Amino acid sequence: MSRVPYHELKARERIAAICDRGSFNEILPPPERVMSVFLPELGIPVSFDDGLIIGRASLNGSPVYLAAQVGQFVGGSVGEVHSAKLVGLIESAARDKIPFVMLIESGGVRLHEGSSGEIGIAESMRAVFACRTLGVATIAVIGSDIGAYGGMGIFSACCGSRVMTEHGRLGVSGPIVIEKWMGKQAFDSSDRALIWKTSGGKTRYLLGDADVLVDDSTDAVRAGIISLLGQPAPVTLGSVSADQQRLEARLVQFGKTTNPDDIWTASGVTDIAAASLASGGEFANSYPKKSSAQ
Amino acid sequence: MEKFQKSFPSAPLAWPSGKTWSLAGVVGSANLEVLMEPGAAADSAEFDVQTSFPGYQDSWLAALSDFSTHYALGGTKVTIHDQGAAPVVITMRLRQALDQLIHP
Numbered sequence: 340m341s342r343v344p345y346h347e348l349k350a351r352e353r354i355a356a357i358c359d360r361g362s363f364n365e366i367l368p369p370p371e372r373v374m375s376v377f378l379p380e381l382g383i384p385v386s387f388d389d390g391l392i393i394g395r396a397s398l399n400g401s402p403v404y405l406a407a408q409v410g411q412f413v414g415g416s417v418g419e420v421h422s423a424k425l426v427g428l429i430e431s432a433a434r435d436k437i438p439f440v441m442l443i444e445s446g447g448v449r450l451h452e453g454s455s456g457e458i459g460i461a462e463s464m465r466a467v468f469a470c471r472t473l474g475v476a477t478i479a480v481i482g483s484d485i486g487a488y489g490g491m492g493i494f495s496a497c498c499g500s501r502v503m504t505e506h507g508r509l510g511v512s513g514p515i516v517i518e519k520w521m522g523k524q525a526f527d528s529s530d531r532a533l534i535w536k537t538s539g540g541k542t543r544y545l546l547g548d549a550d551v552l553v554d555d556s557t558d559a560v561r562a563g564i565i566s567l568l569g570q571p572a573p574v575t576l577g578s579v580s581a582d583q584q585r586l587e588a589r590l591v592q593f594g595k596t597t598n599p600d601d602i603w604t605a606s607g608v609t610d611i612a613a614a615s616l617a618s619g620g621e622f623a624n625s626y627p628k629k630s631s632a633q
Numbered sequence: 634m635e636k637f638q639k640s641f642p643s644a645p646l647a648w649p650s651g652k653t654w655s656l657a658g659v660v661g662s663a664n665l666e667v668l669m670e671p672g673a674a675a676d677s678a679e680f681d682v683q684t685s686f687p688g689y690q691d692s693w694l695a696a697l698s699d700f701s702t703h704y705a706l707g708g709t710k711v712t713i714h715d716q717g718a719a720p721v722v723i724t725m726r727l728r729q730a731l732d733q734l735i736h737p
Contacts, residue, residue, distance in 0.1 A: 350659075351656075379683075382634045383634075384660050384685045384714045384716050385714055386660040386666060386714055387668055387714070411660070412659055
């Protein structure tokens with residue numbers, strides 16, 4: 340297996356490394372210049388792809404609709420054009436009954452563009468649920484340092500399944516936001532170990548939020564996505580009820596917990612120091628998979 | 634935000650058949666993205682720059698002029714979105730975009 344670190348790559352490099360060689364066919368490529376009209380008004384440079392690259396590709400010979408966020412561009416934030424591209428792609432996946440895969444790297448809505456990003460994320464979620472109702476797989480991949488926060492954290496949880504690496508983080512409010520509201524005693528945003536142990540891939544995997552936890556390499560991420568292509572996770576009354584029960588039980592078990600190590604210990608991790616140093620793949624091999632989030 | 638356009642003489646570049654664009658870099662802090670497309674006069678390179686850091690046009694034009702002299706870029710339109718890249722980064726991204734065209 341190649342050891343190209345997934346988290347160090349930029350969005351276009353990730354696409355090239357994960358798809359079948361040469362199979363990616365970009366929709367609205369850079370020369371189309373579909374770009375934000377809001378950012379220039381604020382003196383912020385625009386990007387040809389508005390921070391989201393979308394297209395058709397094949398994975399292990401199977402067709403997919405693929406999206407990848409550019410975390411370096413305004414934090415991977417979801418603006419008007421960015422979200423319009425995303426909604427269109429997911430609706431195409433529903434129409435053609437082809438799995439939707441998204442390489443996420445975003446702090447959520449692009450606040451510079453006001454409610455257009457908020458509306459766009461809501462429409463993306465509705466499109467994801469349309470896919471799931473039709474039995475189309477929807478897979479969120481979270482393996483970058485920025486991770487999936489804010490609206491994109493919620494969006495990730497709406498997808499049928501999630502692939503994470505030990506570098507990925509999944510949450511709603513980011514660490515700095517929590518510290519600003521609750522104080523440094525409650526959550527120290529400079530404590531990287533605390534942040535990753537609270538919202539990182541390993542803890543998300545133990546809690547059942549990540550379906551697959553893999554090494555931080557493009558080959559491992561690709562294999563993780565391929566393993567989920569045939570698992571559409573349809574939304575039914577039964578699946579929603581089971582999810583509700585799982586989350587209620589989690590609240591009872593861990594609602595008062597102040598140390599994320601408690602979650603690891605209760606999940607059967609005996610040597611926390613060793614588990615902290617393990618790669619995603621090693622960690623997943625050592626600890627049994629909990630039931631899926633959805 | 635500052636925007637400017639400028640053309641420089643440059644030896645003709647034979648665009649590989651089937652290639653209609655080449656992109657390098659991302660718009661991020663101290664970084665920039667470069668898009669190369671065919672369509673300029675055969676013996677000149679056309680640059681269209683927008684940068685969020687105004688006041689450095691002389692440095693920009695020196696870097697773009699140097700590049701047009703040292704590399705065959707004639708016939709190419711170059712569009713740049715910049716967020717404060719240093720001249721050495723500008724040159725590197727231009728080389729990366731050109732390299733993708735010549736060695737796909």
